[in-house]
Amino acid sequence: xxxxxxxxxxxxxxxxxxxxxxxxxxxxxxxxxxxxxxxxxxxxxxxxxxxxxxxxxxxxxxxxxxxxxxxxxxxxxxxxxxxxxxxxxxxxxxxxxxxxxxxxxxxxxxxxxxxxxxxxxxxxxxxxxxxxxxxxxxxx
Amino acid sequence: xxxxxxxxxxxxxxxxxxxxxxxxxxxxxxxxxxxxxxxxxxxxxxxxxxxxxxxxxxxxxxxxxxxxxxxxxxxxxxxxxxxxxxxxxxxxxxxxxxxxxxxxxxxxxxxxxxxxxxxxxxxxxxxxxxxxxxxxxxxx
Amino acid sequence: xxxxxxxxxxxxxxxxxxxxxxxxxxxxxxxxxxxxxxxxxxxxxxxxxxxxxxxxxxxxxxxxxxxxxxxxxxxxxxxxxxxxxxxxxxxxxxxxxxxxxxxxxxxxxxxxxxxxxxxxxxxxxxxxxxxxxxxxxxxx
Amino acid sequence: xxxxxxxxxxxxxxxxxxxxxxxxxxxxxxxxxxxxxxxxxxxxxxxxxxxxxxxxxxxxxxxxxxxxxxxxxxxxxxxxxxxxxxxxxxxxxxxxxxxxxxxxxxxxxxxxxxxxxxxxxxxxxxxxxxxxxxxxxxxx
Numbered sequence: 001x002x003x004x005x006x007x008x009x010x011x012x013x014x015x016x017x018x019x020x021x022x023x024x025x026x027x028x029x030x031x032x033x034x035x036x037x038x039x040x041x042x043x044x045x046x047x048x049x050x051x052x053x054x055x056x057x058x059x060x061x062x063x064x065x066x067x068x069x070x071x072x073x074x075x076x077x078x079x080x081x082x083x084x085x086x087x088x089x090x091x092x093x094x095x096x097x098x099x100x101x102x103x104x105x106x107x108x109x110x111x112x113x114x115x116x117x118x119x120x121x122x123x124x125x126x127x128x129x130x131x132x133x134x135x136x137x138x139x140x
Numbered sequence: 141x142x143x144x145x146x147x148x149x150x151x152x153x154x155x156x157x158x159x160x161x162x163x164x165x166x167x168x169x170x171x172x173x174x175x176x177x178x179x180x181x182x183x184x185x186x187x188x189x190x191x192x193x194x195x196x197x198x199x200x201x202x203x204x205x206x207x208x209x210x211x212x213x214x215x216x217x218x219x220x221x222x223x224x225x226x227x228x229x230x231x232x233x234x235x236x237x238x239x240x241x242x243x244x245x246x247x248x249x250x251x252x253x254x255x256x257x258x259x260x261x262x263x264x265x266x267x268x269x270x271x272x273x274x275x276x277x278x279x280x
Numbered sequence: 281x282x283x284x285x286x287x288x289x290x291x292x293x294x295x296x297x298x299x300x301x302x303x304x305x306x307x308x309x310x311x312x313x314x315x316x317x318x319x320x321x322x323x324x325x326x327x328x329x330x331x332x333x334x335x336x337x338x339x340x341x342x343x344x345x346x347x348x349x350x351x352x353x354x355x356x357x358x359x360x361x362x363x364x365x366x367x368x369x370x371x372x373x374x375x376x377x378x379x380x381x382x383x384x385x386x387x388x389x390x391x392x393x394x395x396x397x398x399x400x401x402x403x404x405x406x407x408x409x410x411x412x413x414x415x416x417x418x419x420x
Numbered sequence: 421x422x423x424x425x426x427x428x429x430x431x432x433x434x435x436x437x438x439x440x441x442x443x444x445x446x447x448x449x450x451x452x453x454x455x456x457x458x459x460x461x462x463x464x465x466x467x468x469x470x471x472x473x474x475x476x477x478x479x480x481x482x483x484x485x486x487x488x489x490x491x492x493x494x495x496x497x498x499x500x501x502x503x504x505x506x507x508x509x510x511x512x513x514x515x516x517x518x519x520x521x522x523x524x525x526x527x528x529x530x531x532x533x534x535x536x537x538x539x540x541x542x543x544x545x546x547x548x549x550x551x552x553x554x555x556x557x558x559x560x
Contacts, residue, residue, distance in 0.1 A: 015318065015328075016311045016445040020192075020438040020493055026200040027170025027436050031296045034167070038295065038354070048295075049354040052160075060166040064204035073440055074318070074329040155458065155468075156305040156451045160298040160353055167296050171436045178435065178494070188435075189494040213300055214458070214469040300472075306480040307454070310447025332440075340446040344484035 001130075004138035006082040007040035013075045024071040030063065033095050033108055036081035040093075044083075045132050055117045056126060058091070065108035069099075076100045086133055089114045089122035141270075144278035146222040147180035153215045163210035170203065173235050173248055176221035180233075184223075185272050195257045196266060198231070205248035209239075216240045226273055229254045229262035281410075284418035286362040287320035293355045303350035310343065313375050313388055316361035320373075324363075325412050335397045336406060338371070345388035349379075356380045366413055369394045369402035421550075424558035426502040427460035433495045443490040450483065453515050453528055456501035460513075464503075465552050475537045476546060478511070485528035489519075496520045506553055509534045509542035 011032065019025040038048050051058065071077060078098045085092040091112045097105040116123045125133075151172065159165040178188050191198065211217060218238045225232040231252045237245040256263045265273075291312065299305040318328050331338065351357060358378045365372040371392045377385040396403045405413075431452065439445040458468050471478065491497060498518045505512040511532045517525040536543045545553075 014311055015314050015439055016447050018440040019435055020442040021197055021199060022440040025436040026203060027167060030167030031294055034295050057161055060207060062206050063166060067201050154451055155299055155454050156307050158300040159295055160302040162300040165296040171434055174435050301477055306483060307447060307450030337441055340487060342486050343446060347481050
């Protein structure tokens with residue numbers, strides 16, 4: 001099911017997230033996208049914390065990111081997170097990050113998989129989630 | 141120029157690198173690949189530290205990674221780093237990570253760009269590096 | 281000069297900041313205190329970013345922290361930062377962190393040192409900072 | 421019981437562990453001390469991983485560190501870890517870090533607490549550990 005759901009949050013680059021180039025270290029973007037993802041789900045009506053407490057994990061199986069322009073210390077970044085597709089156990093997200101001057105910092109995609117904590121095997125998305133995302137069903 | 145240079149190192153998953161799923165957090169692999177890259181360059185005869193001291197930076201412009209199987213706390217991982225292509229200012233790396241049971245944990249690619257610290261613009265790879273990598277020239 | 285300046289901010293524990301105990305990893309609190317410190321300075325009227333751009337660094341020389349109760353994933357934490365003393369080049373901060381149920385999570389202290397980027401030696405606090413903090417002068 | 425057990429390991433400062441000052445970020449030392457601690461226990465004959473699998477956790481309750489001199493990117497650090505005291509459920513470690521020029525980088529102390537994963541309460545150190553550490557009993 002294609003989705004048109006998206007959500008934007010702001011966060012600041014922390015000092016410890018910079019490296020000696022003076023840029024936000026390339027490995028730290030993964031946690032920014034995670035924050036974007038979690039807050040997107042929360043705004044959709046789903047708590048990732050509750051999901052895990054109900055026995056469902058959502059690990060990342062694929063991650064790709066392009067770094068267009070560096071993010072600097074104390075930059076206030078806007079992270080736009082889009083849920084683009086739910087296909088069986090797999091959930092596809094896309095992201096863009098812009099700084100306060102509206103410069104594109106990075107764009108990224110992740111694939112996550114609904115996994116049972118009991119069997120450790122992929123499972124279909126929980127009905128609660130399907131119901132929430134259905135409201136944003138996009139396309140034929 | 142295609143290259144056949146590759147290098148393997150071992151490292152252990154630190155406690156702080158796990159998350160509450162009990163897996164190595166997906167965002168921490170970026171620093172593992174960085175370690176692989178730096179040690180590959182060192183074994184080739186190039187110190188990344190010296191490169192920066194000589195006014196050349198090597199930021200990452202693209203990163204993609206597939207997570208095949210989780211890495212766990214204290215797992216001893218083998219990171220194989222391959223330099224696959226040098227094309228103008230751009231240097232292409234590929235990686236695989238296996239655990240001690242030879243299970244494939246992840247595979248990844250990065251693109252890095254030689255950048256002048258003075259102009260902050262892409263520059264051709266330093267001659268010193270081209271000379272080193274030429275010994276591993278692969279292809280016609 | 282003793283100071284009574286304090287400031288409180290909220291932040292959430294990120295997924296990547298937990299460890300396999302299910303707790304926020306003990307090493308991640310340092311960045312929480314840094315966020316508290318930077319936002320306290322900003323609310324006082326001083327940008328740490330501008331300070332560095334003006335040639336002054338403020339590295340940490342001492343850090344101590346007591347962990348009273350674990351912080352969990354997605355917990356919304358309140359970080360209270362107090363500037364308690366300015367003594368020559370040294371600036372002393374104290375912190376407490378509480379969760380949303382007002383449980384004390386941790387308490388900490390840091391000592392920071394004003395350092396010149398040129399000489400790399402300690403220097404007296406910049407006059408701009410002394411003027412700002414003087415408004416919160418506490419005691420005889 | 422006082423102990424004279426100590427152990428030294430080497431590790432290199434990773435690029436992502438530096439900050440824009442060009443120093444190893446103050447928050448990253450906690451993971452260095454953790455590596456020192458885990459390898460000290462391993463050399464003593466105890467696997468921290470096995471300890472957790474046997475239902476015992478060892479969270480940090482107190483951490484203090486003095487930063488004497490900055491660690492730089494790619495520095496090879498020697499971390500000396502000493503187990504100094506076992507007192508009921510509490511285990512006291514001390515650490516020093518030197519660089520390759522034998523400059524003292526930092527010194528630190530941590531207190532850890534043996535905790536049952538079932539009751540989440542402090543418990544006496546496991547007999548297996550007491551037996552191992554007894555060989556290094558120091559003092560009257």
